[in-house]
Every structure is written in C-alpha cells, then in structure tokens.
Amino acid sequence: MARFYGIGIGPGDSELVTVKASRILGELDILYTPEAKKGAKSLALEIAGPYLSEELMIKQRHFPMVRDKSHKEGQWLDIAEEIVADVQAGKNVGFITLGDPMVFSTYSYLLDIIGHRIETKTIPGITSYNSIAAEVGLPLVMDEESFAVVPATADVQHLEAVLRTHETVVIMKVANHLAEVLPLLKQFDLLDKTVLVSRSSTDQQEIRHGVADLSPEEKLSYFSTMLVKKH
Amino acid sequence: MARFYGIGIGPGDSELVTVKASRILGELDILYTPEAKKGAKSLALEIAGPYLSEELMIKQRHFPMVRDKSHKEGQWLDIAEEIVADVQAGKNVGFITLGDPMVFSTYSYLLDIIGHRIETKTIPGITSYNSIAAEVGLPLVMDEESFAVVPATADVQHLEAVLRTHETVVIMKVANHLAEVLPLLKQFDLLDKTVLVSRSSTDQQEIRHGVADLSPEEKLSYFSTMLVKKH
Numbered sequence: 001m002a003r004f005y006g007i008g009i010g011p012g013d014s015e016l017v018t019v020k021a022s023r024i025l026g027e028l029d030i031l032y033t034p035e036a037k038k039g040a041k042s043l044a045l046e047i048a049g050p051y052l053s054e055e056l057m058i059k060q061r062h063f064p065m066v067r068d069k070s071h072k073e074g075q076w077l078d079i080a081e082e083i084v085a086d087v088q089a090g091k092n093v094g095f096i097t098l099g100d101p102m103v104f105s106t107y108s109y110l111l112d113i114i115g116h117r118i119e120t121k122t123i124p125g126i127t128s129y130n131s132i133a134a135e136v137g138l139p140l141v142m143d144e145e146s147f148a149v150v151p152a153t154a155d156v157q158h159l160e161a162v163l164r165t166h167e168t169v170v171i172m173k174v175a176n177h178l179a180e181v182l183p184l185l186k187q188f189d190l191l192d193k194t195v196l197v198s199r200s201s202t203d204q205q206e207i208r209h210g211v212a213d214l215s216p217e218e219k220l221s222y223f224s225t226m227l228v229k230k231h
Numbered sequence: 232m233a234r235f236y237g238i239g240i241g242p243g244d245s246e247l248v249t250v251k252a253s254r255i256l257g258e259l260d261i262l263y264t265p266e267a268k269k270g271a272k273s274l275a276l277e278i279a280g281p282y283l284s285e286e287l288m289i290k291q292r293h294f295p296m297v298r299d300k301s302h303k304e305g306q307w308l309d310i311a312e313e314i315v316a317d318v319q320a321g322k323n324v325g326f327i328t329l330g331d332p333m334v335f336s337t338y339s340y341l342l343d344i345i346g347h348r349i350e351t352k353t354i355p356g357i358t359s360y361n362s363i364a365a366e367v368g369l370p371l372v373m374d375e376e377s378f379a380v381v382p383a384t385a386d387v388q389h390l391e392a393v394l395r396t397h398e399t400v401v402i403m404k405v406a407n408h409l410a411e412v413l414p415l416l417k418q419f420d421l422l423d424k425t426v427l428v429s430r431s432s433t434d435q436q437e438i439r440h441g442v443a444d445l446s447p448e449e450k451l452s453y454f455s456t457m458l459v460k461k462h
Contacts (some may be wrong), residue, residue, distance in 0.1 A: 008361075
C-alpha cells in the first residue's frame, strides 16, 4: 500500500542512516525536501543521496521556519494537500529530516495535518547529540542520572530549571543565541564543562571542549549543539 | 589499525541498525556480548545476527548489573584486560549495546577503564524512546519545548522535579518500579497521558495508551519504557 514516510537520516554522515531508512529511501517514488537557502546545497539531500533510486522524483518545497505556529501551519496546507494527492495516486512518498523526525522536526506538523488521512510511517534517526556523545566519549546518562534536551530559544527561567535539574543537558539551536546561553553557563559554573560541536559526524565537524573563551558574537553553524555535563 | 568498537544496535529491529554499525559488525574479529540469563536468547545477538561474519569469534562474558559502581567496575577489570590484549594483538573487537552506547549502557564503564589505553570508536544507535515516539506518532520535542530522560530508579524528589519541568518525559527501566512511578503520574494527573511500550520495534512490541488501569504489580518486560506527554 502507498504510504507517506517520515524518515530520520541522522546527523550528517550518510553511514549513520539506518538500514531501514536506506531501504525505504531506495523504494520511494517521490521525495519532498525543504528548499535549501539560495546557493546552498541541501545537507539532507547530500546525506540521503547514496540511497536514492534514479527514478526518484524530488520535489523541493518551501517549508517556512517561523516562530508563529498558526502562520507556519497555514503555509504548509498546500504542501500537505500535494502529499495526500500523491499518496492517494499510489505513490510512496518520503519526507527526510536531519536527525530524528520526532526531535525538533517540521515533520511533526505535517504528520499532525495529514496523519489521519493517509497511511503514514515514521522511521527514527540518530540525533546530533547521540552522535556527539559517541564522538567525544561522554555518556548522556548512567545509573540513576537523567538528561534533558532543551532549545536555546526557551526562556531563561526554563533553561535555568533544566540546568539545575539534570546531570547532563543538551542545548540545541545555540547559533545566534550565545548571548543568552553563555551567561547562564557561567552562572552555573559550567563553561568548562560544556562541549560545543558543529556539523557533527560530517567532514566539517568542529569540536570545542570548554566555552569560557567563546565570544557571544561568534558566528556558529546552524547545526551547533552544546553538551553540558556536570561531572 | 585495530580498534575497540562500542556499537549501538538500536531498540530491537535489525533494520534499525545504522549502515555504519552493520558494516563494522561484519568487519569484527571478536565480539564481546553480555551473557544472557540462563536459557534466554541474547536479544543483542539476535539483532546483530544478520550482519556478523562467519569467521567472527563471539566471547560471551558475565557483566554484572549491580547498583554499587565500585563493585561493578572491579568485576569488569578482567574483561577489560582481555579486550585490551585482543586489540593489542591486532584484532578488531566489538561490544554491542541495545539502543545507544551513551544512554544507560555498561559500555560507558568499559570506555572509562580502557579508552586511554587502546584506540576506541563509539557508533551511536537508535534509542528505544526515539523508536517509540516514531511508532506512536508523538513528537518528543517541538519549538521551545524540552524533554528529559530519567530512570524509574531515580529518587522520587528527582522524578517529581523532572515531571514538573518538561513537556515530555521518558521514563526508562519501569519494570519492577511501577509501585513508585504510577502514584507520581497520578499526582501530576498524567496517567492518561502516558504511553507504555514494551519491546519496541520487535515482533513482541506491546503498546498501551494510558496507564490508569495498570496494576503496580503488573509484570512488565525488562525492555519497557514510558513516554509521558503533557499536551
């Protein structure tokens, strides 16, 4: 039966795609991907590239990234209708998402809009922070510990509560938010206990152990994540 | 160069192994796995099975699961020495772990003991809760939300703080701890907002939406995880 697949393709290295995702990518008739910024290559398409069939139709569409959810969903209704029509015409349709489809992905919104109308299947992917923890050899969680994942865009009180509560905290979306995050890390005496990784698992991976010397104006890759570990 | 590989093999479905892990599994000379309980098949070996080479030497060893860390590490020193000797003899040695090697895995301890003595490489894996979120179609985190992963073995005050702080909470190791967890979920009015999944992504997967009717004495699979989502 034709389906809509939400496919997590991991953090950047094509080999960190699952066997299941690699198989399904090869069986797709149509792949929807977010339109890359002007002149930029799509990282998601590069990762999935080795697994795509030659007959695949790629539909690049503009998925707006705005804070206001109602506005965002409004803009997506057209794309959602197009996907429903493709699946109802018997096509296997995919949507690829960096990392995991259930962690900060626009796929969640699509699923919410069309999940009750067509057959859907979500394939999990390796998150950036699981890749980073493996790369730097720092466990996210052991024994009775807990860990949390929070975006740098959360409000300061919430970030404080999260940093207070957990042994390990992953802060995502830190690019352009260093001015808010760095003072908090200083307040909790965690600047030296923070690992900052950009473009994890790719050829351009950059790892910084300790962020005490980092300027709040530093220009970071959009794919930058902090791993804060108290002990 | 010979290496020690810590390999995450995901939650249960062999297809949820990454392409990288599947390749490295096939290149190993020796694989260390925890000894299964008497008469029980090793789930980890079943998952990795399709990717192992015929020449592979499998060394099943007893990795004690005890609360006292110093005791645990003491018992592991022999295994650690054996692994170091194998790698120094030019063998590629692997250790497989369900889910991800940096999330509640005994691999962390091994890495801590031998990581500075031999070349090591950690390969991330799909966690049970990423698989569960995909399966039931519930995002772990969107927009400005945060989520946390906490073991049911944490103390009650900590579990309370975690449930208070986050939109989504994953509670792991719930088997044998329902008597502590269920009253907390009731206190936060979250019994109906909890999904309980056992043996995710396997043929024996069981999904329960809502746990209001669950008895604290219910016998659950060791591989049972709760996904608590407030909205």
